[in-house]
Amino acid sequence: MSENASQERTxxxxxxxxxxxxxxxxxxxxxxxxxxxxxxxxxxxxxxxxKAISARQxxxxxxxxxxxxxxxxxxxVNSVINNVVKQADGVFMDLFLTFVEPMEKELNIKxxxxxxxxxxxxxxxxxxxxxxxINYTLAxxxxxxxxxxxxxDVILVxxxxxxxxxxxxxxxxxxxxxxxxxxxxPEDFERGELPTALPPFKDKIFGLxxxxxxxxxxxxxxxxxxxxxxxxxxxQEIKAAEFMMRREGISWLSSTSKSIEEISTTILQQLNxxxxxx
Amino acid sequence: MSENASQERTxxxxxxxxxxxxxxxxxxxxxxxxxxxxxxxxxxxxxxxxKAISARQxxxxxxxxxxxxxxxxxxxVNSVINNVVKQADGVFMDLFLTFVEPMEKELNIKxxxxxxxxxxxxxxxxxxxxxxxINYTLAxxxxxxxxxxxxxDVILVxxxxxxxxxxxxxxxxxxxxxxxxxxxxPEDFERGELPTALPPFKDKIFGLxxxxxxxxxxxxxxxxxxxxxxxxxxxQEIKAAEFMMRREGISWLSSTSKSIEEISTTILQQLNxxxxxx
Numbered sequence: 361m362s363e364n365a366s367q368e369r370t371x372x373x374x375x376x377x378x379x380x381x382x383x384x385x386x387x388x389x390x391x392x393x394x395x396x397x398x399x400x401x402x403x404x405x406x407x408x409x410x411k412a413i414s415a416r417q418x419x420x421x422x423x424x425x426x427x428x429x430x431x432x433x434x435x436x437v438n439s440v441i442n443n444v445v446k447q448a449d450g451v452f453m454d455l456f457l458t459f460v461e462p463m464e465k466e467l468n469i470k471x472x473x474x475x476x477x478x479x480x481x482x483x484x485x486x487x488x489x490x491x492x493x494i495n496y497t498l499a500x501x502x503x504x505x506x507x508x509x510x511x512x513d514v515i516l517v518x519x520x521x522x523x524x525x526x527x528x529x530x531x532x533x534x535x536x537x538x539x540x541x542x543x544x545x546p547e548d549f550e551r552g553e554l555p556t557a558l559p560p561f562k563d564k565i566f567g568l569x570x571x572x573x574x575x576x577x578x579x580x581x582x583x584x585x586x587x588x589x590x591x592x593x594x595x596q597e598i599k600a601a602e603f604m605m606r607r608e609g610i611s612w613l614s615s616t617s618k619s620i621e622e623i624s625t626t627i628l629q630q631l632n633x634x635x636x637x638x
Numbered sequence: 639m640s641e642n643a644s645q646e647r648t649x650x651x652x653x654x655x656x657x658x659x660x661x662x663x664x665x666x667x668x669x670x671x672x673x674x675x676x677x678x679x680x681x682x683x684x685x686x687x688x689k690a691i692s693a694r695q696x697x698x699x700x701x702x703x704x705x706x707x708x709x710x711x712x713x714x715v716n717s718v719i720n721n722v723v724k725q726a727d728g729v730f731m732d733l734f735l736t737f738v739e740p741m742e743k744e745l746n747i748k749x750x751x752x753x754x755x756x757x758x759x760x761x762x763x764x765x766x767x768x769x770x771x772i773n774y775t776l777a778x779x780x781x782x783x784x785x786x787x788x789x790x791d792v793i794l795v796x797x798x799x800x801x802x803x804x805x806x807x808x809x810x811x812x813x814x815x816x817x818x819x820x821x822x823x824p825e826d827f828e829r830g831e832l833p834t835a836l837p838p839f840k841d842k843i844f845g846l847x848x849x850x851x852x853x854x855x856x857x858x859x860x861x862x863x864x865x866x867x868x869x870x871x872x873x874q875e876i877k878a879a880e881f882m883m884r885r886e887g888i889s890w891l892s893s894t895s896k897s898i899e900e901i902s903t904t905i906l907q908q909l910n911x912x913x914x915x916x
Contacts, residue, residue: 381666388659391755477669479899621757
C-alpha cells in the first residue's frame with residue numbers, strides 16, 4: 361500500500377434511467393485504481409429539469425461535505441437536463457456525449473436523444489424472452505424436470521456445488537438464454553452413464569468442473585464435517601465426473617477461480633450462443 | 639422508418655475480460671440510433687499479444703466481408719495489446735483510455751493497468767456474498783421457508799405473477815442483496831393480514847403491484863382460460879393487495895411497464911440499500 365492508502369473519494373452515478381450503464385463502466389474504470397476507497401452514490405431516474413436541479417444540489421452538497429469534487433459518471437441523454445447537472449461542482453465523465461457524437465459522425469445519422477432507452481422494456485419482445493428464460497431456468501434447475509428439454513439453449517452438468525445454478529441464472533437473466541442444469545451424482549457414476557434424459561441433447565451440454573479442494577470448502581459451508589463435503593469424496597466425484605465428460609465428448613471448464621460472468625462468457629463462446637441483448 | 643431503415647453495421651465488443659462492460663456501454667450508445675440493424679460480435683478474453691493478433695485479424699475480416707469498418711467498443715487495459723488490436727480496420731470507441739487518463743490526472747495516481755479486474759472474483763469476499771445472496775434468494779423464493787428471515791435485506795410481496803421472483807434474483811445477482819419474496823394470496827386477503835411470518839419484518843417489506851389487464855395477460859399464458867387468470871379475478875386480487883399494503887404502510891410500485899432493472903433500482907433507492915458492487 362502506498363501513501364494513498366487512506367485516500368477517499370466520492371463517486372456519483374447519475375442517469376436518466378437506472379444508472380446501470382454508468383455503474384458498470386464506472387466500476388471498470390475504478391477497479392484500475394488501488395489504494396483509494398471510493399464511496400459510491402447512485403442518483404437514478406433524473407428525467408426532468410426539476411430532478412436535474414435536485415441532482416445538481418446533491419452533487420454540490422457532497423462536494424461541500426467532502427471538501428473535494430466528487431467524480432461523476434453520467435449517462436444523461438437530454439441536453440437540457442445534462443446542462444443543468446453539469447453546472448454542479450463535480451469532475452464529470454460523460455459517457456454519453458463522449459461516444460454518441462463520434463457515432464453520429466460515423467453513422468451519418470442523428471441519435472434520438474431519447475431518455476431511458478437502456479434497461480427498459482421498450483423492446484417488449486426481447487424483454488419477454490428474458491423473463492421466459494428466467495422462468496424456464498428456474499423450472500429446470502437441478503434436474504427438477506425432464507420436460508421440454510428440447511427448448512433449452514444449453515444444459516449444464518457437473519457435480520453438486522460446482523456452480524451450475526448461479527451460472528444458469530446469469531445466462532438467463534443477462535442473455536435471455538434458456539439454461540437447464542443437471543447434477544452429476546454418484547448413481548450416474550456407478551451406472552457409468554449421463555442422467556437418462558440427457559443423451560439426445562448432447563450437442564448442447566456443457567460441463568462445469570472445480571478443484572476438489574475448493575469443492576470441499578464450499579460443501580463444508582453447507583454440511584460441515586459430512587462425508588459429502590470430505591476432500592476424499594470430492595476428489596472421487598470430480599474424477600468420475602471428468603472421466604464421464606471426457607468419454608462423452610462434453611466440453612467443460614473449471615469454475616474454481618472464475619466468476620459466473622467469466623463462466624457464462626466462455627459458455628457463450630464455446631457453444632456459439634447468444635448475441636447480446638440490447 | 640427513414641431511408642436508413644435497411645442500414646446494417648457490425649459492432650464488435652473486444653475486451654481482455656468478459657466484455658460485459660463494453661457490451662453494456664455499447665448497447666446504451668447504440669440504443670440511441672434507430673433504423674440501423676446492428677450485428678453484434680463478442681471477442682472476449684484478449685489477454686495476450688497472440689490473442690490480440692487474432693482479434694485484429696477477426697476485425698479485419700469483418701471489415702473486408704462487410705465492405706465497411708465495424709464499430710469496435712473496446713476495454714483493453716494493457717497498452718501492448720491495445721496497440722495491436724487498434725491497428726485493425728475498425729472505428730474504435732476506447733472506453734478505457736478515454737476515462738482512465740482523465741481519472742489519473744484527477745486522482746493524481748497511476749492506474750494499475752491490470753487486466754481483467756472487472757467481473758472477476760479478485761475480490762473474493764464480495765463475490766462470495768453475491769453467491770450467498772443468490773442461494774438465499776432461491777431458498778426464500780415464493781414464501782418457501784420462514785427460516786432466517788432476519789437475514790433478508792428486503793422482502794418482496796405481491797400477488798402471484800407480479801414480478802417478485804425475477805426482481806429478487808436480479809437484486810441478488812447484481813447487488814448481492816438477500817431478497818426473500820412472499821406471494822399475497824386470497825387466503826391472506828380473507829384473513830385481512832399479511833402472511834404470518836412477515837409482521838416482525840415490516841420495515842424491509844416492499845410491494846409489487848401490476849395493472850389487472852397486464853396481470854391477466856401474464857397469467858393467461860400460464861393457465862389459459864382459468865379463473866386464476868380472468869380479468870375479474872385479477873382485478874379483485876390487485877384491489878385487495880393494494881388495500882392491504884396501504885393499510886400496513888408498505889411502499890409499493892407498479893411493475894406493469896417496468897423492467898426488472900428499473901424495479902430493482904427503485905427498490906434500492908426507496909429502502910436505501912446496496913452500494914453497488916465493484
